[in-house]
Amino acid sequence: MDSTISEPDARVPLGAAADTGLKIVIVGGFGVGKTTLVRSVSEIRPLNTEEVMTQAGVGIDENAKVSEKNTTTVAFDFGRISLNDRMVLYLFGAPGQERFWFLWDRLFSGTLGAVVLVDTRRVADSWYAIDRLEHHGTPFVVAVNRFSDAASHSLEELREALSLSDDVPMLECDARQRESSKSVLIGLVNHLYDLSMAREMTP
Amino acid sequence: MIRRPVDLGDPDRLYIVTGGRHRTDDTSFDLVTLIVSECEPTPGMQSEHVRILELCRRPTAVVEVSAELKLPVTVTRILLGDLLATGRITARHPRPAPARHALPDSALLKQVLDGLHNL
Numbered sequence: 134m135d136s137t138i139s140e141p142d143a144r145v146p147l148g149a150a151a152d153t154g155l156k157i158v159i160v161g162g163f164g165v166g167k168t169t170l171v172r173s174v175s176e177i178r179p180l181n182t183e184e185v186m187t188q189a190g191v192g193i194d195e196n197a198k199v200s201e202k203n204t205t206t207v208a209f210d211f212g213r214i215s216l217n218d219r220m221v222l223y224l225f226g227a228p229g230q231e232r233f234w235f236l237w238d239r240l241f242s243g244t245l246g247a248v249v250l251v252d253t254r255r256v257a258d259s260w261y262a263i264d265r266l267e268h269h270g271t272p273f274v275v276a277v278n279r280f281s282d283a284a285s286h287s288l289e290e291l292r293e294a295l296s297l298s299d300d301v302p303m304l305e306c307d308a309r310q311r312e313s314s315k316s317v318l319i320g321l322v323n324h325l326y327d328l329s330m331a332r333e334m335t336p
Numbered sequence: 337m338i339r340r341p342v343d344l345g346d347p348d349r350l351y352i353v354t355g356g357r358h359r360t361d362d363t364s365f366d367l368v369t370l371i372v373s374e375c376e377p378t379p380g381m382q383s384e385h386v387r388i389l390e391l392c393r394r395p396t397a398v399v400e401v402s403a404e405l406k407l408p409v410t411v412t413r414i415l416l417g418d419l420l421a422t423g424r425i426t427a428r429h430p431r432p433a434p435a436r437h438a439l440p441d442s443a444l445l446k447q448v449l450d451g452l453h454n455l
Contacts, residue, residue, distance in 0.1 A: 144404070146394035147370070152428040153366025154397050155448065174455070180403035185410050206408070211399055216451025223368050223397060243366065243430060245440055245448070272439065315455055322449050329442040 145177050150218045157222060158241050160229040161250035162258030166278045167226035168210055169307035170250060175212025175314050183208040205213050207233055229262030246325050247273040248317055253286050263295060274302045274324050276317045353384050354414045363410040365413045370395040384415050390426060
């Protein structure tokens with residue numbers, strides 16, 4: 134957060150031995166705190182870029198709106214965490230709205246998993262993202278960003294509001310806090326690890 | 337009419353940097369493929385290529401190259417393809433994406449967890 138002003142051009146290069154890039158996607162509605170979360174754990178100031186999607190790449194989400202337009206530009210931001218000498222984790226903040234969803238197959242394939250960041254005042258913003266993640270079979274956790282939460286709902290109330298099955302972990306966080314954001318990522322990877330172990334145990 | 341897909345923002349610039357090309361094998365560079373320069377820029381080289389070779393003296397992900405060049409990922413891939421084809425860069429690809437509904441192996445995830453705990 135503090136590095137935003139000082140030395141905006143300073144790049145922090147990876148170590149020479151880095152050879153394995155990994156991805157985690159943070160998905161949620163506008164203003165829910167995706168960039169805040171990325172910034173709080175990233176070792177670089179979050180960067181942003183864009184991808185130009187052509188109609189041919191739209192695939193299953195093709196609809197009337199899209200067919201009027203041959204290209205769509207989607208901006209996204211990302212941060213980076215060096216896990217060890219060789220492994221680098223990239224965190225992508227991705228909009229969860231319906232019209233962006235065609236991005237997923239193209240851009241975020243191979244993601245380890247996803248964090249759905251939820252604002253309790255706009256729970257409905259998360260429905261579509263959760264639906265698509267389930268459809269894609271992408272493992273995810275739901276993190277409730279409490280920074281703005283005046284009237285606090287219990288996680289169980291939210292689980293019900295989101296129609297979330299019991300096996301999807303729910304976490305609370307304050308995306309502005311590094312330790313809190315870190316614990317969200319650990320929560321996701323723990324979940325992935327449990328799923329993976331369970332899979333490997335199954336004959 | 338066939339429209340160029342890369343026709344947003346500053347179309348002339350995008351057209352020029354790619355030499356008018358707009359197709360690339362999208363599977364060749366993942367967003368997190370790490371690019372490493374194998375040589376120094378030479379005089380007369382296209383400025384974007386020079387910039388990439390400078391950026392990638394240390395491993396740099398495709399998405400970072402794109403952000404630093406302020407060019408869409410699609411265009412960046414085309415430029416990287418040029419450099420790869422002429423041996424000026426090498427690419428360290430991520431592990432192949434697990435099949436749909438598959439999971440990464442637990443040994444890899446354990447390393448990720450250890451890395452996160454050590455932050």
